[in-house]
Amino acid sequence: MAWIVPISARVLTVQIALTTIADWGLLLLAGNLQDYDRSGQSLALIKGYTTMAHFDWIVLGAGITGLPLAYELQKVGQRVLLLDKVLAPVNATAYGYGGVPYWSGTTPLLQQLCRESRALLGTLAQELDGATEYRELDLLLYLQAGDDPQGLEQNFRACLTPPTLLDQATVLALEPQLNPAIITGALTVPHGHIHPIKTLQAYRQAFLRLGGEIKLATVQRFLHQGDTLTGVVTSRATYAAPNIVVCAGADSRALLSRIGVDLPLYFSQALVLQTPPLAQRLAPLVMPARFARLALEAQASSLDWSTPTDTVQAEVLEAGAIQFLDGHYLLGQISQLVTHPAYQPDPIASEQRLRAAIAQVLPNLANVPAQLHHCRVAFASPNPLVGQVKTRPGLYLFTGFSSPFCYSLPLARHFAQAVTTGHDAIFTTLNQQLQALDAKQ
Incomplete structure (x- = not known):
């Protein structure tokens, strides 16, 4: 047919x-x-x-x-x-990080798409005759005090390529900018990245x-x-x-x-910091090992989307970072469930919160020049x-x-x-x- x-x-x-x-x-x-x-x-x-x-x-x-x-x-x-x-x-x-988690598929269908994605992106710039800046780098999913390393590792066992658990010394050798007073270890896996x-x-x-x-x-x-x-x-x-x-x-x-x-089909409100090109070099993509945003998205179906409001129903703040090839960074992300599409967050308070979170994980980047950006992110469940x-x-x-x-x-x-x-x-x-x-x- x-x-x-x-x-x-x-x-x-x-x-x-x-x-x-x-x-x-x-x-x-x-x-x-x-x-x-x-x-x-x-x-x-x-x-x-x-x-x-x-x-x-x-x-x-x-x-x-x-x-x-x-x-x-x-x-x-x-x-x-x-x-x-x-x-x-x-x-x-x-304002997306541009990450390509070709390792993350947990079902046969998603795993096939992950394999296809990696192969496609390897030749896409040539096919399109244009730059994509596709590269492969390490993803560091950092652990903090109170995290259960073995439990978090177990969460990823069904993935196409399960991340490997690293101790603190190995993690800090891979990325010296990480805060040794906070970071207790990490899970790592090869990860794709493009310039969106x-x-x-x-x-x-x-x-x-x-x-x-x-x-x-x-x-x-x-x-x-x-x-x-x-x-x-x-x-x-x-x-x-x-x-x-x-x-x-x-x-x-x-x-x-x-x-x-x-x-x-829903959306969240996202806030990130974007820097100009900086001399400080960050080799991996850094993210927390606990994917709190997935739990936030799971709450969307329980909200009343027929009568939009400016009330923040739920939110998470994740202190992550990626540096692009030209040297600019995206730092952190606040994700909020707010049903009104025209919602406007408090920019001053949001930037302060993002910088405070980054200071805990990557202290050298906490006070770099950066501009706050706000957008909506669609997702389905x-x-x-x-x-x-x-x-x-x-x-x-x-x-x-x-x-x-x-x-x-x-x-x-x-x-x-x-x-x-x-x-x-x-x-x-x-x-x-x-x-x-x-x-x-």
């Missing part, structure tokens, strides 16, 4: 949905609204045109899920339109070279025939496609709610949402990845494989999981 029926040249008769997606803004770039053609050249904004443009796929969201998927679909011969409110994301992709923004830039240019199109515009309404989605109306034009895939990160939940789709929403024909999801730099890239290829051949075992498994969730709505 084929998953996709490419759009024909016929004119679609459509009914305009009454839904307005008001929270998708237009990009103001250097004072001008801009668009990009297939060569990547900037085009002037043409106001008021209403031509119906036809595509095989409309991909909503140009982050680390949407761009790879758009590229893979275009590569297998689909005509793809990529829509987003900004060209350069100011979101979880931009450069990787997106490489995907974007490769997508455009293949003939893909990117539009920066506000999505105002969905087109539909009965329950079947057939396109979107933006502030600039109308676009028709038999397949619309939501890859909009933390905006995905709002998009889906406007068309009556309620799935276990228990797995990412990948596949077709059966109750809304024409609607697909590719969102909710807890480790997007690892899993979204190979999964984009599996998605495209399903499009061209009509079958793909991994896509089929995730699609069945999504449809089971959809049936419970």
Whole structure:
């Protein structure tokens, strides 16, 4: 059975949905609204045109899920339109650590994707003809007083590559900046790392070279025939496609709610410190061995997301650090469960808390110049949402990845494989999981 029926040249008769997606803004770039053609050249904004443009796929969201998927679909011969409110994301992709935990899969499906991710990233820069800064480095999952080393080691036994337990002396030899008064040991494992923004830039240019199109515009309404989605109306034009895939990160939940789709897709609020390039060198990626954020995400399904509030329902603070190849750092992360998408944390108090936590683990980095950044991070429970929403024909999801730099890239290829051949075992498994969730709505 084929998953996709490419759009024909016929004119679609459509009914305009009454839904307005008001929270998708237009990009103001250097004072001008801009668009990009297939060569990547900037085009002037043409106001008021209403031509119906036809595509095989409309991909909503140009982050680390949407761009790879758009590229893979275009590569297998689909005509793809990529829509987003900004060209350069100011979101979880931009402020992500860029870690690729290809060692961490705990099920046969995830372990296969981990192997594929490592192999894919090893050649991706060459394929895209652009920099990704992919490298492999040590991940140090540090232990503190009160931690149970053997118990934490046991937590990772099911992983594709279980981390190795190290004593304090070995850990401090590997990374001298760690605080010997706090760090009692660590678990370590080889770990991948990319530069998220450069990787997106490489995907974007490769997508455009293949003939893909990117539009920066506000999505105002969905087109539909009965329950079947057939396109979107933006502030600039109308676009028709038999397949619309939501890859909009933390905006995905709002998009889906406007068309009556309620799935276990949530977001957290994240705060991190970003430094300029610094002379201090940090060799490994440093993170706590206790993954408190996973426990926080597990609480999301118990919250009332239908009535958003600014109340912090739960939070964790993790003192981690990664240094990129140009010398800049990302330091720490506060993760908060707050249901209101426009929530604004206290920037002064948040920075103070992050610096205090970093001082305990990496004291030399506690007072370096840094800027606080805040974004939302999408996640789904228990797995990412990948596949077709059966109750809304024409609607697909590719969102909710807890480790997007690892899993979204190979999964984009599996998605495209399903499009061209009509079958793909991994896509089929995730699609069945999504449809089971959809049936419970």
